[in-house]
Amino acid sequence: MKHHSPLSLFAKLAAxxxxxxxxxxxxxxxxxxxxxxxxxxxxxGRTDRIIDxxxxxxxxxIAAGRGSTFYAGDLYAGDIFRGDLRRGTAKKFxxxxxxxxxxxxxxxxxxxxxxxxxxxxxxxxxxxxRTGKPVADFQLNDPAHSFINDVxxxxxGAWFTNSVDDELYFLPIGEHxxxxxxxxxxxxxxxxxxxxxxxxxxxxAADYGRKLIVAHTANGALYTVDPxxxxxxxxxxxxxxxxxxxxxxxxxxxxxxxxxxxxxxIKLDHKLASGTVRSVITSDAFQTPTTAALIGDKLAVVNAxxxxxxxxxxxxxxxxxxxxxx
Numbered sequence: 313m314k315h316h317s318p319l320s321l322f323a324k325l326a327a328x329x330x331x332x333x334x335x336x337x338x339x340x341x342x343x344x345x346x347x348x349x350x351x352x353x354x355x356x357g358r359t360d361r362i363i364d365x366x367x368x369x370x371x372x373x374i375a376a377g378r379g380s381t382f383y384a385g386d387l388y389a390g391d392i393f394r395g396d397l398r399r400g401t402a403k404k405f406x407x408x409x410x411x412x413x414x415x416x417x418x419x420x421x422x423x424x425x426x427x428x429x430x431x432x433x434x435x436x437x438x439x440x441x442r443t444g445k446p447v448a449d450f451q452l453n454d455p456a457h458s459f460i461n462d463v464x465x466x467x468x469g470a471w472f473t474n475s476v477d478d479e480l481y482f483l484p485i486g487e488h489x490x491x492x493x494x495x496x497x498x499x500x501x502x503x504x505x506x507x508x509x510x511x512x513x514x515x516x517a518a519d520y521g522r523k524l525i526v527a528h529t530a531n532g533a534l535y536t537v538d539p540x541x542x543x544x545x546x547x548x549x550x551x552x553x554x555x556x557x558x559x560x561x562x563x564x565x566x567x568x569x570x571x572x573x574x575x576x577x578i579k580l581d582h583k584l585a586s587g588t589v590r591s592v593i594t595s596d597a598f599q600t601p602t603t604a605a606l607i608g609d610k611l612a613v614v615n616a617x618x619x620x621x622x623x624x625x626x627x628x629x630x631x632x633x634x635x636x637x638x
Contacts, residue, residue: 385414416462467521
């Protein structure tokens with residue numbers, strides 16, 4: 313693989329996404345500065361709430377916190393917003409050091425830690441959710457071989473995906489939140505395929521951390537991964553084009569399909585070997601949604617607005633709140 317700077321690699325990946333967008337995008341609002349009120353009505357008659365991320369320059373990741381709290385990231389600036397789903401508000405919580413990115417994220421509510429995927433930097437960032445201060449950062453891979461895309465909490469630690477390499481990274485979390493040395497898990501099987509510019513993307517831990525489920529954007533597929541061996545298998549019966557972030561509750565899985573402007577709600581079998589798309593969640597407020605966080609019976613969905621350019625040039629960025637059980 314040729315060596316690229318973090319910014320040039322990210323530009324290449326984003327350009328590939330925009331190329332797909334030109335062919336696949338449907339239902340996106342025409343204006344880059346799309347404005348939506350707090351009482352936006354979808355065609356089905358349901359009300360989808362919009363929570364503004366004030367002065368954000370971009371957006372991509374989101375994580376559920378305690379109660380109705382959520383955290384959302386400014387992709388290019390690396391800043392983190394903290395919001396409240398019940399109140400419908402959000403404000404900047406973490407002013408990240410220069411040079412950081414904020415892609416996928418996960419909150420450990422017991423240890424008051426927020427884990428953030430660092431995209432083209434090849435890093436993972438950890439923040440304290442009580443103070444907003446940086447706790448640590450870890451170099452997971454060389455930036456020339458990295459787009460650290462998403463993160464999920466599993467048994468004993470946090471798992472990170474890399475969209476341009478066939479491996480996962482495990483960051484151990486010990487007693488009292490002590491962070492260990494990251495470990496690399498080499499993948500085998502179909503999840504290890506590097507068939508596109510964006511490969512592994514979203515990730516969730518299932519069966520109390522005994523299995524991982526990963527999204528593969530280029531293949532439009534979901535795979536299970538054994539966290540001990542790295543062996544992977546396809547989740548049969550599910551085709552999810554442009555799949556991005558994932559969320560899981562029991563055997564229900566939500567798969568965000570970014571340029572398709574929709575979320576597939578999938579019922580998995582008890583072995584996680586197959587699944588069935590039971591419904592598709594759409595909203596006129598979606599504008600290239602990338603990730604979602606399940607909070608109660610709602611999904612908080614981030615609009616990345618990649619259709620407006622690279623970097624995106626929208627006037628505002630927001631979280632769209634929809635009913636998770638549509």
